[in-house]
Amino acid sequence: MSSVDADIVARRLPHILAARERLENLWAAGTDYARDLVEDARLHNRLLHLDIDLTGECELKCFYCDRTSDRHSDMPNRVELSTAERLDLIAQAHAMGATTVEFPGAGEPMADREFWQIVESVQQHGMTPVVFTSGYHLDGAAVERLFQLRATVFIKHNSHDVAIQDKMAGARGYGAKSNAALQTLLKRGFNRSIPTRVAIDAVVTPQFNEDFAEVASLHRWCRLNNVHNYIVPLIPEGRADRSSVLIERTRADHINNMIRKIDEEEFGLSYRPSRPMTGGYRCRQVNVGLFVNLFGEVYDCNGLGRFLGHTKCDSLQTIWNATFARHIREPVQDGFCLLRERVWDTVSSSGLERKLEFYRNFEASHGEDEVVNRGLKQFRKAAMLASKA
Ligand SMILES: C[S@@+](CC[C@H](N)C(=O)[O-])C[C@H]1O[C@@H](n2cnc3c(N)ncnc32)[C@H](O)[C@@H]1O
Numbered sequence: 281m282s283s284v285d286a287d288i289v290a291r292r293l294p295h296i297l298a299a300r301e302r303l304e305n306l307w308a309a310g311t312d313y314a315r316d317l318v319e320d321a322r323l324h325n326r327l328l329h330l331d332i333d334l335t336g337e338c339e340l341k342c343f344y345c346d347r348t349s350d351r352h353s354d355m356p357n358r359v360e361l362s363t364a365e366r367l368d369l370i371a372q373a374h375a376m377g378a379t380t381v382e383f384p385g386a387g388e389p390m391a392d393r394e395f396w397q398i399v400e401s402v403q404q405h406g407m408t409p410v411v412f413t414s415g416y417h418l419d420g421a422a423v424e425r426l427f428q429l430r431a432t433v434f435i436k437h438n439s440h441d442v443a444i445q446d447k448m449a450g451a452r453g454y455g456a457k458s459n460a461a462l463q464t465l466l467k468r469g470f471n472r473s474i475p476t477r478v479a480i481d482a483v484v485t486p487q488f489n490e491d492f493a494e495v496a497s498l499h500r501w502c503r504l505n506n507v508h509n510y511i512v513p514l515i516p517e518g519r520a521d522r523s524s525v526l527i528e529r530t531r532a533d534h535i536n537n538m539i540r541k542i543d544e545e546e547f548g549l550s551y552r553p554s555r556p557m558t559g560g561y562r563c564r565q566v567n568v569g570l571f572v573n574l575f576g577e578v579y580d581c582n583g584l585g586r587f588l589g590h591t592k593c594d595s596l597q598t599i600w601n602a603t604f605a606r607h608i609r610e611p612v613q614d615g616f617c618l619l620r621e622r623v624w625d626t627v628s629s630s631g632l633e634r635k636l637e638f639y640r641n642f643e644a645s646h647g648e649d650e651v652v653n654r655g656l657k658q659f660r661k662a663a664m665l666a667s668k669a
Pocket residue numbers: 338344345346347384385386387388389412413414415435436437481482483512513514515516517520
């Protein structure tokens with residue numbers, strides 16, 4: 281095929297045509313929140329999305345991993361939520377109108393002993409399970425089961441090159457396994473629907489992306505294969521909380537523009553890019569979702585989130601309706617990533633204190649929020665018990 285013919289084919293792929301009508305048709309099912317959907321949810325104060333952590337265990341050692349120790353392992357005796365409590369939270373989210381339950385991973389979600397039971401419950405409620413995975417445990421049987429459970433899969437895929445995959449995950453043999461898992465997902469047809477049910481999660485670091493050539497080729501591959509392109513600069517948290525692994529704001533803008541040009545010239549897609557996400561993707565989760573970590577602490581998002589309350593003392597509904605929670609979801613997010621932007625601006629506190637900064641400012645001008653305060657007391661009580669155990 282000549283390059284002109286190839287261009288014409290690319291522009292006429294069904295998912296590309298669908299994206300010209302609605303760009304969100306290129307995002308992964310369950311995360312394809314369009315502006316009007318978010319606006320309607322805001323109008324009716326509806327929660328659409330629950331993020332929930334499963335196990336903190338993980339066999340890999342990605343040098344850029346954003347997990348902070350307070351999210352999984354800082355106190356050896358901290359009590360994790362039981363499976364019954366997690367199932368109850370999923371039921372609560374469903375009752376509040378949620379359509380998606382996502383497992384972003386305090387570790388490797390698929391390594392959780394109750395992983396399948398929990399994913400099944402999401403599907404039984406008629407919601408979309410969205411699973412982030414390194415792909416390390418994703419064999420043919422697991423792919424089939426996820427397919428039957430109507431799950432969407434975000435698989436770590438930093439490079440087509442297995443040696444780079446191994447280096448980034450700190451484990452020899454990882455890349456071959458994970459790349460094979462991605463192929464199995466495609467063979468099973470995860471990318472045959474619109475929106476697709478498969479995404480690659482690729483992080484852009486200065487170490488492995490000197491001229492961003494592979495970012496461009498990964499992006500093209502995604503577009504041609506109807507795979508959601510979750511290609512992002514690092515969240516400056518956990519092991520990535522140091523400037524040597526981060527790309528600067530101007531280089532993030534450069535990548536966004538490079539991808540925008542590819543989309544416009546090769547796929548006929550026009551949009552205004554929004555840093556930090558490439559390819560026109562705009563995170564809108566903060567307006568419509570909550571994140572519950574391993575211990576029942578609730579945040580607005582699973583990155584460098586803002587503490588909102590604790591499920592051991594309040595229902596999701598109460599936390600959702602608290603003054604501080606309403607305050608932080610008032611501004612329309614539409615792609616803005618406070619987590620990345622504020623660390624690009626200043627690097628200040630760390631751990632839980634960083635997650636409380638926003639609340640401290642709110643408290644100074646608006647007064648206390650009893651739900652946040654109750655949650656903090658619960659957090660401190662649990663920490664004290666853990667240190668004595
Ligand atoms: C924290 S991991 C947990 C799930 C699973 N263990 C995995 O690695 O896919 C979820 C996703 O976040 C990505 N990730 C990890 N650290 C990150 C960082 N500092 N910034 C942006 N994404 C990051 C991972 O590559 C992965 O795709």
